[in-house]
Amino acid sequence: MQFQHTDNKQQGEFFLDDAQGQRIAEISYVWRADDQIIADHTWVDDSLRGQGVARQLLDVLVVFAREHNLKIIPTCSYVDVMFKRDQSLADVAA
Numbered sequence: 001m002q003f004q005h006t007d008n009k010q011q012g013e014f015f016l017d018d019a020q021g022q023r024i025a026e027i028s029y030v031w032r033a034d035d036q037i038i039a040d041h042t043w044v045d046d047s048l049r050g051q052g053v054a055r056q057l058l059d060v061l062v063v064f065a066r067e068h069n070l071k072i073i074p075t076c077s078y079v080d081v082m083f084k085r086d087q088s089l090a091d092v093a094a
Contacts, residue, residue, distance in 0.1 A: 001016060001053070001056060002016075003015060003016055003025075003056075003057065003060050004016070004017070005060075005064075009031060010030070010031055011028065011029065011030045011031065012028070012029055012031075012037075013026050013027060013028035013029065014026065014027050014057055014060045014061060014064070015027075016053070016057075023045075024044070024045040024047065024048060025043065025044045025045060025048055025053050025054075025057060026041070026042070026043050026057070027039065027041065027042045027043075027054075027057035027058060027060075027061050027076075027079075028040055028041045028042075029061065029072070032073060035069060035070055035071060036070060036071050036072075036073060036094055037065065037070055037071075037072055037073070038072075038073045038074075038075055039058075039061060039072050039073070039074050039075065039076050039079040040075045040076050041076050042054050042057060042058070042076050042078040042079060044057075054078055055082070058078070058079060058082055058089075061079075062089060062092050065092040066091070066092060070092065071092060071093065071094035072092050072093060072094060073094040074093070
């Protein structure tokens with residue numbers, strides 16, 4: 001899956017659109033500081049549920065954070081649970 005990315009330095013998101021251009025998955029964030037983002041929302045369309053798409057979105061966000069030396073503050077319940085569950089994400093957790 002090839003996720004698209006937008007970022008206007010206030011907020012950003014990684015997302016997936018279907019062939020018709022309709023949004024079918026997304027993870028969004030808000031910039032808190034130059035070195036911190038708040039992961040505030042994750043959503044996956046029912047047609048993709050159970051395929052690990054939410055985790056793929058989180059992994060893309062984590063790679064972005066690592067590449068830019070960012071810490072992620074999880075206000076999204078999914079991201080919060082995953083940070084508590086998976087210690088391999090500890091390096092980007094704020």
